[in-house]
Amino acid sequence: MTPDWRMTHEIAEQPDLFEDCASTWQDRARRLHDATEDRPRLVLLGRGSSRNASVFASHLAGVHTGLHPVEFRLWVTTRDDVPRAHFNDTTVFAYSASGQSTDIARACRWLSDRGAFIIGITNADDANCALGEAADELLLLDVGDERAVPATKTFNAQLFASAALLGLDIIDAVTDTARCLRQLQDSSLSHRLADFLDGGQTAAWIARGPSLGAARDAALKCRECARLDSTGWSSAEIQHGHIGSLDANDRAIIFSDANQPAGSFSSVAKAFLGRNTPFLVVGLDYYRDNDGSAAPQMDIPLPQAHWARAPVFAFLAQQTALQLAVRRGLNPDCPSGLQKVTETV
Numbered sequence: 001m002t003p004d005w006r007m008t009h010e011i012a013e014q015p016d017l018f019e020d021c022a023s024t025w026q027d028r029a030r031r032l033h034d035a036t037e038d039r040p041r042l043v044l045l046g047r048g049s050s051r052n053a054s055v056f057a058s059h060l061a062g063v064h065t066g067l068h069p070v071e072f073r074l075w076v077t078t079r080d081d082v083p084r085a086h087f088n089d090t091t092v093f094a095y096s097a098s099g100q101s102t103d104i105a106r107a108c109r110w111l112s113d114r115g116a117f118i119i120g121i122t123n124a125d126d127a128n129c130a131l132g133e134a135a136d137e138l139l140l141l142d143v144g145d146e147r148a149v150p151a152t153k154t155f156n157a158q159l160f161a162s163a164a165l166l167g168l169d170i171i172d173a174v175t176d177t178a179r180c181l182r183q184l185q186d187s188s189l190s191h192r193l194a195d196f197l198d199g200g201q202t203a204a205w206i207a208r209g210p211s212l213g214a215a216r217d218a219a220l221k222c223r224e225c226a227r228l229d230s231t232g233w234s235s236a237e238i239q240h241g242h243i244g245s246l247d248a249n250d251r252a253i254i255f256s257d258a259n260q261p262a263g264s265f266s267s268v269a270k271a272f273l274g275r276n277t278p279f280l281v282v283g284l285d286y287y288r289d290n291d292g293s294a295a296p297q298m299d300i301p302l303p304q305a306h307w308a309r310a311p312v313f314a315f316l317a318q319q320t321a322l323q324l325a326v327r328r329g330l331n332p333d334c335p336s337g338l339q340k341v342t343e344t345v
Contacts, residue, residue, distance in 0.1 A: 007148035007225075007332045011318050012185060014153050015178035017143050018160060022174035025157075028139050029164030032119055035137075036091040039117055042069040043092045045104050049151035049217055050095035052232075053121075053158035056213030057093060060307055061166055063209075074103050077110040088115035093165065097146065097154040099124025099131040099138075108134035121161050123154045139165065148333040150225055152318045155217055156311040163307055176303035180312045183301040190319035192298065193253070196280055197222070198324060200251030203230040206238055206268060207255035207313070214310040215255050218317030225332040226324035235264035243271050252279035254295075257302070257309040269295050282313065 042061055044054035054071055061069045072092075076082055092111050096104045099122040108118045112134065120135035123143055132138055141157040164170045184190070197203050203222055207215035216232030223230050233242060235254070246252060252272055254265060265281075272279040281297045300316060302309045325332035 005148065005322070005326075005331075005333050007150060007152060007318075007322055010146055010148055010152045011315070011322065013144070014156060014315060015181040015185075017153060018157070018174050018181075019178050021142055021157070022160070022171050024142065025139070025161050025164050026170055029161060032137055032139065033165055033167050036117055036119070039089050039091040040065070040067060041087070041090040042067065043072050043087070043090055043111065043116065044069050044095075045072050045074070045092060045107050046095035047074075047101055047104060049155045049220060050097060050101070050104075050158065052213045052217040052220065053095050053155060053162060054093065054213075055216055056159050056210050056310055057162040057166070059210045059212060060163060060168075064166055064168070072107060072111075074107050077103075077107050084114065086115050087111055090116040092116050092118045093162065094118055094120045094131060094135060095122075095158055096120065096131045097123050097151050097158070099129030102130060105130040105134040112136070119165065121158055121165075123157065149335055150221055150318070150321070150332065156314055159213070159311050159314070168307070170308075173303060173305040173308040176305065177308045177311055180301040180303055181315050184312070184316055184319065189298065189300060190316060190323055193280070193282070193316065193320045194323035194327065196278070197228065197251050197253075197320065198327060200278070201229070201249040202246070202251070203228055204238065204242070204246060204250065204252045205230060205232045205255070205317070206235050206252060206265075207232075207257070208235045208264060209257065210307045211255045211257045211310045211313055214313040214317065215253075217314055218253070218255075218321070221317055221321035222324065224335045225321040226328055226330060228324060235268050239264070239267060239271070243268070243275075246272070246275060246277045248276040248278070250277055252277055254279060254281045254283075255313045256281050256283040257313070258284060258306060282316070283309070 046054040118135040120131040123141040205215040219230035219232035222228040
Protein backbone atom coordinates (compact mmCIF):
# COMPACT_ATOMS: atom_id res chain seq x y z
CA MET A 1 0.00 0.00 0.00
CA THR A 2 1.24 3.51 -0.85
CA PRO A 3 2.30 5.41 2.32
CA ASP A 4 0.33 8.42 3.46
CA TRP A 5 2.31 11.06 1.59
CA ARG A 6 0.98 14.55 0.90
CA MET A 7 1.63 13.95 -2.78
CA THR A 8 -0.68 10.92 -2.62
CA HIS A 9 -3.55 13.06 -1.40
CA GLU A 10 -2.88 15.91 -3.81
CA ILE A 11 -2.96 13.53 -6.75
CA ALA A 12 -6.15 11.87 -5.50
CA GLU A 13 -7.95 15.20 -4.98
CA GLN A 14 -7.88 16.10 -8.65
CA PRO A 15 -11.10 14.62 -10.08
CA ASP A 16 -13.36 16.24 -7.47
CA LEU A 17 -11.41 19.50 -7.42
CA PHE A 18 -11.51 19.93 -11.17
CA GLU A 19 -15.25 19.31 -11.37
CA ASP A 20 -15.82 21.80 -8.55
CA CYS A 21 -13.64 24.49 -10.16
CA ALA A 22 -14.49 24.09 -13.84
CA SER A 23 -17.37 26.58 -14.04
CA THR A 24 -15.39 29.21 -12.10
CA TRP A 25 -12.38 28.78 -14.38
CA GLN A 26 -14.66 29.03 -17.41
CA ASP A 27 -16.31 32.24 -16.21
CA ARG A 28 -13.04 33.93 -15.23
CA ALA A 29 -11.34 32.89 -18.45
CA ARG A 30 -14.24 34.03 -20.64
CA ARG A 31 -14.06 37.53 -19.15
CA LEU A 32 -10.28 37.68 -19.65
CA HIS A 33 -10.50 36.24 -23.16
CA ASP A 34 -13.01 38.92 -24.16
CA ALA A 35 -10.80 41.65 -22.67
CA THR A 36 -7.78 40.61 -24.76
CA GLU A 37 -9.38 39.91 -28.15
CA ASP A 38 -7.63 42.95 -29.65
CA ARG A 39 -4.23 41.57 -28.62
CA PRO A 40 -3.61 38.62 -30.97
CA ARG A 41 0.03 37.99 -30.11
CA LEU A 42 0.51 35.52 -27.23
CA VAL A 43 3.60 35.25 -25.04
CA LEU A 44 4.00 32.38 -22.55
CA LEU A 45 6.07 32.47 -19.36
CA GLY A 46 6.88 29.60 -17.00
CA ARG A 47 9.55 27.65 -15.17
CA GLY A 48 9.60 23.97 -14.19
CA SER A 49 6.13 22.41 -14.33
CA SER A 50 4.73 25.80 -15.25
CA ARG A 51 7.02 25.81 -18.30
CA ASN A 52 5.53 22.46 -19.25
CA ALA A 53 2.06 23.99 -18.94
CA SER A 54 3.15 26.70 -21.37
CA VAL A 55 4.25 23.99 -23.84
CA PHE A 56 0.69 22.62 -23.69
CA ALA A 57 -0.75 26.10 -24.21
CA SER A 58 1.59 26.78 -27.12
CA HIS A 59 0.31 23.78 -29.09
CA LEU A 60 -3.31 24.47 -28.21
CA ALA A 61 -3.07 28.14 -29.15
CA GLY A 62 -1.41 27.34 -32.46
CA VAL A 63 -4.19 24.94 -33.41
CA HIS A 64 -7.07 27.18 -32.36
CA THR A 65 -5.77 30.57 -33.48
CA GLY A 66 -3.45 29.79 -36.38
CA LEU A 67 -0.82 32.02 -34.74
CA HIS A 68 2.32 30.65 -33.14
CA PRO A 69 2.82 31.84 -29.55
CA VAL A 70 6.20 32.92 -28.21
CA GLU A 71 7.64 30.80 -25.39
CA PHE A 72 9.51 33.68 -23.81
CA ARG A 73 13.16 33.33 -22.83
CA LEU A 74 13.55 34.99 -19.45
CA TRP A 75 17.24 35.83 -19.91
CA VAL A 76 16.17 38.71 -22.17
CA THR A 77 15.01 40.68 -19.13
CA THR A 78 18.50 40.56 -17.57
CA ARG A 79 20.25 42.30 -20.47
CA ASP A 80 20.71 46.05 -20.85
CA ASP A 81 21.68 45.82 -24.52
CA VAL A 82 18.35 44.47 -25.84
CA PRO A 83 16.63 47.05 -28.10
CA ARG A 84 13.34 48.30 -26.72
CA ALA A 85 10.38 46.82 -28.61
CA HIS A 86 6.63 47.35 -28.34
CA PHE A 87 4.28 44.62 -27.09
CA ASN A 88 1.06 46.62 -27.38
CA ASP A 89 -0.59 43.81 -29.36
CA THR A 90 0.42 41.13 -26.86
CA THR A 91 -1.31 39.07 -24.20
CA VAL A 92 0.93 37.24 -21.75
CA PHE A 93 0.02 34.01 -19.95
CA ALA A 94 2.35 33.93 -16.94
CA TYR A 95 2.37 30.60 -15.09
CA SER A 96 3.51 30.31 -11.49
CA ALA A 97 1.82 27.76 -9.24
CA SER A 98 2.87 29.58 -6.07
CA GLY A 99 2.67 33.08 -7.51
CA GLN A 100 6.10 33.79 -6.00
CA SER A 101 8.46 32.96 -8.87
CA THR A 102 10.84 35.92 -8.90
CA ASP A 103 12.02 35.71 -12.51
CA ILE A 104 8.48 35.22 -13.83
CA ALA A 105 7.36 38.33 -11.94
CA ARG A 106 10.36 40.26 -13.29
CA ALA A 107 9.56 39.18 -16.87
CA CYS A 108 5.95 40.27 -16.36
CA ARG A 109 7.08 43.73 -15.31
CA TRP A 110 9.49 43.89 -18.26
CA LEU A 111 6.74 43.00 -20.75
CA SER A 112 4.14 45.21 -19.08
CA ASP A 113 6.50 48.15 -19.30
CA ARG A 114 6.55 47.57 -23.08
CA GLY A 115 2.77 47.50 -23.41
CA ALA A 116 1.79 43.86 -22.88
CA PHE A 117 -1.33 42.80 -20.97
CA ILE A 118 -0.38 40.25 -18.31
CA ILE A 119 -2.62 37.41 -17.12
CA GLY A 120 -1.16 35.46 -14.22
CA ILE A 121 -2.24 31.83 -13.83
CA THR A 122 -1.58 30.77 -10.26
CA ASN A 123 -2.70 28.87 -7.21
CA ALA A 124 -1.68 31.71 -4.91
CA ASP A 125 -4.09 32.45 -2.04
CA ASP A 126 -4.82 35.96 -3.26
CA ALA A 127 -3.51 38.81 -5.37
CA ASN A 128 -0.88 39.80 -2.80
CA CYS A 129 1.87 37.71 -4.35
CA ALA A 130 4.81 38.58 -6.57
CA LEU A 131 2.88 37.58 -9.70
CA GLY A 132 -0.21 39.47 -8.55
CA GLU A 133 1.79 42.67 -8.15
CA ALA A 134 3.22 42.32 -11.66
CA ALA A 135 0.12 41.15 -13.56
CA ASP A 136 -2.87 43.11 -14.86
CA GLU A 137 -5.22 40.23 -14.00
CA LEU A 138 -4.98 36.92 -12.19
CA LEU A 139 -6.75 33.68 -12.90
CA LEU A 140 -6.68 32.08 -9.46
CA LEU A 141 -6.87 28.29 -9.71
CA ASP A 142 -8.26 27.84 -6.18
CA VAL A 143 -7.33 24.15 -5.86
CA GLY A 144 -6.21 24.45 -2.25
CA ASP A 145 -2.81 24.12 -0.66
CA GLU A 146 -0.27 22.01 -2.51
CA ARG A 147 2.34 21.20 0.11
CA ALA A 148 4.34 18.51 -1.67
CA VAL A 149 7.15 19.99 -3.75
CA PRO A 150 6.14 18.27 -7.04
CA ALA A 151 3.33 20.16 -8.78
CA THR A 152 0.45 17.75 -9.35
CA LYS A 153 -3.04 19.24 -9.04
CA THR A 154 -1.73 22.73 -9.83
CA PHE A 155 -0.12 21.53 -13.07
CA ASN A 156 -3.27 19.94 -14.43
CA ALA A 157 -5.35 22.89 -13.23
CA GLN A 158 -3.06 25.13 -15.30
CA LEU A 159 -3.82 23.01 -18.37
CA PHE A 160 -7.58 23.42 -17.99
CA ALA A 161 -7.24 27.13 -17.23
CA SER A 162 -5.13 27.54 -20.38
CA ALA A 163 -7.76 25.87 -22.53
CA ALA A 164 -10.45 28.12 -21.07
CA LEU A 165 -8.35 31.26 -21.65
CA LEU A 166 -7.91 30.23 -25.28
CA GLY A 167 -11.68 30.25 -25.71
CA LEU A 168 -12.50 26.55 -25.37
CA ASP A 169 -15.55 25.34 -23.48
CA ILE A 170 -14.02 23.17 -20.78
CA ILE A 171 -17.03 22.10 -18.69
CA ASP A 172 -17.86 18.82 -20.46
CA ALA A 173 -14.17 18.05 -21.00
CA VAL A 174 -13.43 18.41 -17.28
CA THR A 175 -16.31 16.07 -16.40
CA ASP A 176 -15.10 13.53 -18.94
CA THR A 177 -11.49 13.84 -17.75
CA ALA A 178 -12.49 13.44 -14.10
CA ARG A 179 -14.20 10.17 -15.04
CA CYS A 180 -10.95 8.94 -16.61
CA LEU A 181 -8.89 10.00 -13.59
CA ARG A 182 -11.18 8.06 -11.25
CA GLN A 183 -10.76 4.97 -13.42
CA LEU A 184 -6.99 5.36 -13.19
CA GLN A 185 -7.23 5.67 -9.41
CA ASP A 186 -9.11 2.38 -9.26
CA SER A 187 -6.62 0.56 -11.50
CA SER A 188 -3.12 -0.86 -11.15
CA LEU A 189 -1.85 0.88 -14.30
CA SER A 190 0.59 3.16 -12.48
CA HIS A 191 2.08 0.11 -10.74
CA ARG A 192 2.51 -1.61 -14.10
CA LEU A 193 4.16 1.46 -15.59
CA ALA A 194 6.45 1.73 -12.56
CA ASP A 195 7.39 -1.94 -13.01
CA PHE A 196 8.34 -1.19 -16.60
CA LEU A 197 10.42 1.88 -15.75
CA ASP A 198 12.09 0.54 -12.64
CA GLY A 199 14.44 -1.70 -14.57
CA GLY A 200 15.73 1.09 -16.80
CA GLN A 201 18.81 3.23 -16.52
CA THR A 202 17.06 6.22 -18.11
CA ALA A 203 13.55 7.00 -19.34
CA ALA A 204 12.44 8.95 -22.41
CA TRP A 205 8.86 10.27 -22.45
CA ILE A 206 7.61 11.00 -25.96
CA ALA A 207 4.50 12.75 -27.28
CA ARG A 208 3.32 15.27 -29.82
CA GLY A 209 0.79 18.09 -29.89
CA PRO A 210 -0.67 19.27 -26.56
CA SER A 211 0.38 16.03 -24.86
CA LEU A 212 4.03 17.04 -25.25
CA GLY A 213 3.59 19.22 -22.16
CA ALA A 214 2.48 16.12 -20.24
CA ALA A 215 5.48 14.12 -21.50
CA ARG A 216 7.91 16.80 -20.41
CA ASP A 217 6.25 17.04 -17.03
CA ALA A 218 6.33 13.25 -16.65
CA ALA A 219 10.11 13.41 -17.13
CA LEU A 220 10.36 16.19 -14.54
CA LYS A 221 8.30 14.25 -12.00
CA CYS A 222 10.49 11.15 -12.39
CA ARG A 223 13.66 13.20 -11.98
CA GLU A 224 12.57 15.13 -8.92
CA CYS A 225 10.59 12.38 -7.12
CA ALA A 226 12.41 9.17 -8.02
CA ARG A 227 15.86 10.32 -9.18
CA LEU A 228 15.28 8.56 -12.48
CA ASP A 229 17.22 10.23 -15.28
CA SER A 230 14.34 11.18 -17.58
CA THR A 231 13.78 13.40 -20.59
CA GLY A 232 10.69 14.57 -22.45
CA TRP A 233 10.68 14.81 -26.24
CA SER A 234 8.45 15.42 -29.20
CA SER A 235 8.25 12.37 -31.42
CA ALA A 236 10.01 14.34 -34.16
CA GLU A 237 12.71 15.99 -32.07
CA ILE A 238 13.93 12.78 -30.41
CA GLN A 239 14.94 11.47 -33.82
CA HIS A 240 17.45 14.30 -34.21
CA GLY A 241 20.18 12.77 -32.13
CA HIS A 242 18.90 11.78 -28.70
CA ILE A 243 17.51 8.44 -29.83
CA GLY A 244 21.12 7.42 -30.51
CA SER A 245 21.81 7.30 -26.77
CA LEU A 246 19.03 4.79 -25.97
CA ASP A 247 19.61 1.04 -25.89
CA ALA A 248 18.41 -2.08 -24.09
CA ASN A 249 19.28 -0.58 -20.69
CA ASP A 250 16.86 2.31 -21.18
CA ARG A 251 13.08 2.67 -21.31
CA ALA A 252 10.77 4.75 -23.50
CA ILE A 253 7.11 5.68 -23.09
CA ILE A 254 5.07 7.07 -25.99
CA PHE A 255 1.93 9.04 -25.04
CA SER A 256 -0.34 8.36 -28.00
CA ASP A 257 -3.34 10.68 -27.85
CA ALA A 258 -4.91 10.29 -31.31
CA ASN A 259 -6.16 7.23 -33.16
CA GLN A 260 -4.81 8.26 -36.54
CA PRO A 261 -1.62 7.70 -38.52
CA ALA A 262 1.45 9.21 -36.88
CA GLY A 263 4.53 8.95 -39.05
CA SER A 264 6.86 10.22 -36.33
CA PHE A 265 5.54 7.67 -33.82
CA SER A 266 5.99 4.88 -36.34
CA SER A 267 9.57 5.96 -37.05
CA VAL A 268 10.42 6.15 -33.35
CA ALA A 269 8.91 2.72 -32.68
CA LYS A 270 10.91 1.17 -35.53
CA ALA A 271 14.08 2.76 -34.19
CA PHE A 272 13.44 1.36 -30.72
CA LEU A 273 12.85 -2.10 -32.14
CA GLY A 274 16.11 -1.86 -34.06
CA ARG A 275 18.02 -0.75 -30.97
CA ASN A 276 16.37 -3.32 -28.67
CA THR A 277 15.12 -0.46 -26.48
CA PRO A 278 12.10 -1.52 -24.40
CA PHE A 279 9.22 0.86 -25.10
CA LEU A 280 5.53 1.14 -24.35
CA VAL A 281 2.73 2.95 -26.18
CA VAL A 282 0.38 4.43 -23.57
CA GLY A 283 -3.00 5.36 -24.97
CA LEU A 284 -4.22 4.77 -28.51
CA ASP A 285 -2.52 2.68 -31.16
CA TYR A 286 -3.65 3.38 -34.71
CA TYR A 287 -1.64 0.51 -36.15
CA ARG A 288 -3.01 -2.07 -33.73
CA ASP A 289 -6.57 -0.92 -34.41
CA ASN A 290 -6.06 -1.10 -38.17
CA ASP A 291 -4.49 -4.54 -38.47
CA GLY A 292 -0.94 -3.25 -38.57
CA SER A 293 2.04 -4.41 -36.59
CA ALA A 294 1.28 -4.00 -32.91
CA ALA A 295 3.61 -2.15 -30.57
CA PRO A 296 3.68 -2.96 -26.83
CA GLN A 297 0.67 -1.04 -25.55
CA MET A 298 -1.04 0.04 -22.34
CA ASP A 299 -4.69 1.02 -22.77
CA ILE A 300 -5.84 3.83 -20.51
CA PRO A 301 -9.16 5.69 -20.28
CA LEU A 302 -9.10 8.91 -22.30
CA PRO A 303 -11.65 11.72 -22.66
CA GLN A 304 -13.25 12.55 -25.98
CA ALA A 305 -11.67 16.00 -26.32
CA HIS A 306 -8.22 15.57 -27.81
CA TRP A 307 -6.61 18.37 -25.82
CA ALA A 308 -8.05 17.03 -22.53
CA ARG A 309 -6.02 13.84 -22.86
CA ALA A 310 -2.86 15.64 -21.71
CA PRO A 311 -4.09 15.93 -18.08
CA VAL A 312 -4.84 12.19 -18.04
CA PHE A 313 -1.31 11.33 -19.19
CA ALA A 314 0.08 13.76 -16.63
CA PHE A 315 -2.03 12.21 -13.86
CA LEU A 316 -0.80 8.70 -14.69
CA ALA A 317 2.79 9.96 -14.73
CA GLN A 318 2.32 11.60 -11.32
CA GLN A 319 1.04 8.32 -9.88
CA THR A 320 3.95 6.45 -11.47
CA ALA A 321 6.61 8.86 -10.18
CA LEU A 322 5.13 8.51 -6.71
CA GLN A 323 5.29 4.72 -6.94
CA LEU A 324 8.91 4.82 -8.08
CA ALA A 325 9.89 7.17 -5.26
CA VAL A 326 8.31 4.93 -2.64
CA ARG A 327 9.99 1.82 -4.07
CA ARG A 328 13.35 3.56 -3.88
CA GLY A 329 12.89 4.68 -0.31
CA LEU A 330 12.64 8.36 -1.25
CA ASN A 331 10.39 11.07 0.14
CA PRO A 332 8.30 12.34 -2.80
CA ASP A 333 6.98 15.29 -0.79
CA CYS A 334 10.41 16.83 -0.18
CA PRO A 335 12.95 15.76 -2.81
CA SER A 336 16.48 16.45 -1.67
CA GLY A 337 17.74 19.90 -2.62
CA LEU A 338 14.37 21.12 -3.91
CA GLN A 339 11.76 23.46 -2.48
CA LYS A 340 8.27 24.56 -3.42
CA VAL A 341 9.21 28.12 -4.36
CA THR A 342 12.41 28.63 -6.34
CA GLU A 343 13.78 32.14 -6.26
CA THR A 344 15.89 32.62 -9.36
CA VAL A 345 18.32 35.49 -9.01
